[in-house]
Structures are given as C-alpha cells and as structure tokens.
Amino acid sequence: MASGSRRGGLGWFILIALVVAIGVAVFFLWPKLEGQAPRLTLGRQPTHLGRDYHLNLTVSDQGAGLQSLSVQLIQGSRVKTVWHRTFPAPPQGRPSAAPTAVEVSINPRQLGLEDGPATLVIEARDHSWRQWWHGNLTRRECKVIIDTIPPNLRLLSRGLYINRGGSAMVVYETDPEVKDHGVQVGQRRYQGYGPWPRKPNLRVCFFAYSQGQKRGVPIRLWVRDPGGNRTEMKLPVGVRWKRFRHATLNISDRFLQEILPRFRSVLPTDRTKPIDLFVWINTELRRRNNQQIGKAVSSPAGAMLFSGVFSRPQGKTMAGFPDRRRYLYHGKPISRATHLGTDVADVTNAPIRATAAGRVVHAGPLGIYGNTVILDHGLGVASLYGHLSVVEVKTGQTVTRNQRIGTSGATGLALGDHLHFSVLVGGVFVDPLEWWDPHWIRDNVMSRLREAGVATPAGDKAKGRSRDGG
Numbered sequence: 446m447a448s449g450s451r452r453g454g455l456g457w458f459i460l461i462a463l464v465v466a467i468g469v470a471v472f473f474l475w476p477k478l479e480g481q482a483p484r485l486t487l488g489r490q491p492t493h494l495g496r497d498y499h500l501n502l503t504v505s506d507q508g509a510g511l512q513s514l515s516v517q518l519i520q521g522s523r524v525k526t527v528w529h530r531t532f533p534a535p536p537q538g539r540p541s542a543a544p545t546a547v548e549v550s551i552n553p554r555q556l557g558l559e560d561g562p563a564t565l566v567i568e569a570r571d572h573s574w575r576q577w578w579h580g581n582l583t584r585r586e587c588k589v590i591i592d593t594i595p596p597n598l599r600l601l602s603r604g605l606y607i608n609r610g611g612s613a614m615v616v617y618e619t620d621p622e623v624k625d626h627g628v629q630v631g632q633r634r635y636q637g638y639g640p641w642p643r644k645p646n647l648r649v650c651f652f653a654y655s656q657g658q659k660r661g662v663p664i665r666l667w668v669r670d671p672g673g674n675r676t677e678m679k680l681p682v683g684v685r686w687k688r689f690r691h692a693t694l695n696i697s698d699r700f701l702q703e704i705l706p707r708f709r710s711v712l713p714t715d716r717t718k719p720i721d722l723f724v725w726i727n728t729e730l731r732r733r734n735n736q737q738i739g740k741a742v743s744s745p746a747g748a749m750l751f752s753g754v755f756s757r758p759q760g761k762t763m764a765g766f767p768d769r770r771r772y773l774y775h776g777k778p779i780s781r782a783t784h785l786g787t788d789v790a791d792v793t794n795a796p797i798r799a800t801a802a803g804r805v806v807h808a809g810p811l812g813i814y815g816n817t818v819i820l821d822h823g824l825g826v827a828s829l830y831g832h833l834s835v836v837e838v839k840t841g842q843t844v845t846r847n848q849r850i851g852t853s854g855a856t857g858l859a860l861g862d863h864l865h866f867s868v869l870v871g872g873v874f875v876d877p878l879e880w881w882d883p884h885w886i887r888d889n890v891m892s893r894l895r896e897a898g899v900a901t902p903a904g905d906k907a908k909g910r911s912r913d914g915g
C-alpha cells in the first residue's frame with residue numbers, strides 16, 4: 446500500500462510537471478503560432494508597366510514579424526522574380542509592427558518579357574509557424590499591361606521666349622491617356638493641363654522663369670504615361686535676362702511702434718527688441734506666408750477661367766516686382782527681402798476689383814499681406830490682393846473680371862493705403878506687368894491658343910481696359 450501510494454505521488458508529480466512544461470511551451474510558442482497574415486498596401490494600383498515602373502508598397506506584420514517579401518511578374522509560362530528579400534525574426538516577445546516601405550523598380554524589357562498582358566504577384570510571409578513553418582501568406586495579384594513604348598510628344602508653339610521673373614505658355618500634343626506632363630525649369634516643375642475635352646490630345650502649360658532662378662538652367666517639356674514611360678525634349682525658349690531694381694528702406698521707431706502690435710499674437714516670445722521682432726516678421730513670417738500662398742494656389746482649376754489681358758488696378762505704381770529690398774535701421778543694414786508683387790496706390794479705401802475671372806481660394810488675414818484675397822484663374826495662374834481694409838468675397842465664390850472683391854487699406858506690413866498685387870504661375874510669383882500688357886497676352890497666350898485651334902472661355906471678353914503697366 447505504502448509503495449503504491451509513493452508510485453501514485455510520482456505519477457501526479459510527472460503529470461503536473463508535464464502540464465506546467467506544456468503551459469510554459471505554449472506561453473512562449475503561442476506568438477509563433479499566430480494566424481494573422483502581413484498587411485500589404487500598394488501606393489497605387491499598377492495597371493500599366495512601362496520601361497521603368499516604380500512600384501511602391503508598404504508591408505507590416507502585427508504578429509511574429511515579416512519574414513519575406515517578393516514581387517514576381519508572370520507572362521504565359523515565364524515567371525520572373527523581380528524582387529525578393531528576407532527579414533530576420535524579431536527578438537522574442539518584441540514583434541515589430543513597424544511598416545516597411547519598399548520601392549521596387551520593374552523593367553519588363555530587361556526581364557525578357559514582351560509588351561502585352563501579364564500578372565504581377567506580390568507575396569508577403571511572416572515568421573509564424575503556421576502553414577507547416579512557412580508562415581502566414583498575403584498574396585496580391587494584379588493584371589497589368591506591359592507597354593514599353595514611350596508616349597508621343599509634339600510641340601505646337603514656336604518662337605517661345607520668357608523674361609527673367611516672367612511667364613510663358615506652351616501648347617503641345619500628347620497621347621490622350623497620359624497622366625503627368627508639363628514643363629520643368631531647373632528643379633521646378635510646372636504642371637500641364639488638358640482643358641479641351643473635344644481635343645483630348647491637346648495640352649497647355651503655363652510656366653515661369655522664377656526671379657530667384659539661376660541663369661542658364663535647362664527648360665524641358667516632358668510627358669509620362671501610366672506605365673512610367675517618359676518622353677522629354679529640350680524646350681526651345683529664349684530667356685531674356687533682366688537686371689532687377691534694388692531699393693533701400695529705412696525702418697523708423699515710429700514704424701515699429703505702429704506695426705509690431707498688429708503681429709502680437711504670432712510674434713516669438715524669445716525676442717524682445719522691437720527691431721529683432723521686425724526682422725523675424727520680415728524673414729520668418731514672410732517665408733511662412735509665402736508658403737501658405739503656395740498651398741492656397743496648389744489645386745487650381747483644370748480649365749482656363751480667364752481670357753485676355755488682366756485689368757490693372759487704378760493708381761500709381763509705388764514699388765515693382767521683384768525689387769531687391771535692403772532694410773536699414775539707424776543706418777545699419779538689418780534685413781533683406783524680395784518684393785514679390787507690384788504696389789499700386791490710389792485714393793484711400795479704393796474699390797479693389799478682380800483682375801480676371803476666377804474663383805476665390807483665400808479671403809481673410811494672411812500675415813504680412815494683411816487682409817488678402819487670392820483668386821485662382823485656372824491652369825495654375827492666380828492673383829493676390831494684399832493690405833485690404835475690407836474683404837468683400839468668400840472662399841469658393843466665383844468672380845467675373847472687374848468684379849469688386851474688396852477695399853484697399855494698410856493692413857499687414859503696410860503703413861500707407863495701397864494695394865499689393867501679385868500674380869502666380871504654378872505657385873511661383875511672376876511679374877504682373879506682363880499680364881497687364883495687352884501685347885504680351887496677345888502674343889504669348891491668345892494667339893498661341895488660336896494657332897492651336899482652340900477657343901478661350903466665352904463671356905469674358907477682355908477689352909484691354911488696362912493702362913500701360915509702367
């Protein structure tokens with residue numbers, strides 16, 4: 446009996462030890478047996494693969510961690526591995542859920558595949574022990590067309606020229622299905638548009654030679670199809686190099702006393718001297734405001750809302766574009782800025798009118814520009830009206846040429862009542878004088894559209910109310 450009970454005690458002990466051992470094993474191995482497959486996100490669903498297609502994908506795994514990621518291209522019986530990578534298992538108990546972003550370059554020609562239908566297969570596996578140690582699988586299949594023929598591009602505009610700090614427009618033809626196209630000046634890209642539904646091949650792009658751009662940068666016209674095939678050409682543009690005016694402005698204590706309280710809510714707290722605060726407004730706040738303007742004009746209408754010359758506000762030109770300004774305080778240089786518009790002064794509280802038909806994309810305070818209206822005229826062309834005392838339009842509203850949009854004033858970084866007027870092309874400030882000049886508009890915009898056989902918007906006939914923009 447005694448030995449039997451001892452044997453029974455041993456049995457219990459072994460059983461409990463076994464249960465504990467299994468429990469511990471399950472506790473540690475359970476994460477390895479998770480059934481959650483990796484998450485796979487494609488940047489853009491691929492439909493066409495060109496000569497050099499860039500596939501952007503993000504993959505993450507919530508459980509045991511990502512083990513492998515592969516991209517294959519299959520055409521008939523040909524299976525080509527485009528990309529494959531394995532990942533080490535994350536340390537025990539510290540699975541990594543951080544997403545891995547991958548850009549895979551696919552070159553169907555180099556893989557020995559032909560133009561035509563194919564299947565793109567993306568597979569991601571994790572470090573789980575499920576599926577007999579193969580891991581949980583996420584598989585994505587995309588039916589694609591391999592198309593390595595570069596898109597057509599034909600220039601229709603001849604005799605192009607552009608002034609330093611000025612604007613130009615080019616008309617060209619591409620295949621109707623292309624997505625991205627436009628003009629590149631140095632590093633700056635100007636988006637092209639296809640605003641004529643009845644002529645889907647016809648494109649137009651307004652571009653600028655920014656006043657801040659170095660001399661002699663290349664100007665190229667380019668187009669890219671959905672597969673990533675690119676065609677580009679050097680754009681024959683004569684650049685007229687101009688010298689810009691330099692101006693010196695004296696900052697007085699009276700000016701600081703008047704101006705600084707207007708900016709109290711945005712001024713940094715780590716500066717106390719009035720002149721240091723002015724320098725901050727003139728550089729940092731100016732930079733932020735210009736960034737805000739760039740954002741306001743970044744989603745322009747794809748149609749041309751204006752037609753003909755822009756109307757010039759009444760009044761005398763007080764300062765020009767793009768004056769290089771040097772600021773002196775008690776005779777010492779303290780700051781610099783470029784004046785990115787034309788200042789026009791008329792009577793106090795003068796009515797301010799839309800320079801051309803458009804849509805209001807900003808109506809309200811805008812830092813150094815004070816109360817400001819920004820109008821989108823379509824195809825990347827916009828105008829700005831600063832220092833207003835009263836804004837008389839609302840964001841989203843459409844306006845006709847010469848419609849009243851506000852009242853002049855001296856808000857923002859201004860002392861005397863005047864209008865600060867700017868024109869932007871593709872988010873770049875350009876010389877407004879060109880847009881006010883009926884000859885410039887005729888030669889550079891209206892005639893070129895007529896030559897291409899397209900009409901401009903009706904009902905907005907510009908009668909050249911503009912005065913000489915001097």
Ligand SMILES: [Zn+2]
Nearest residue numbers: 786787788865
């Ligand atoms: Zn100004």
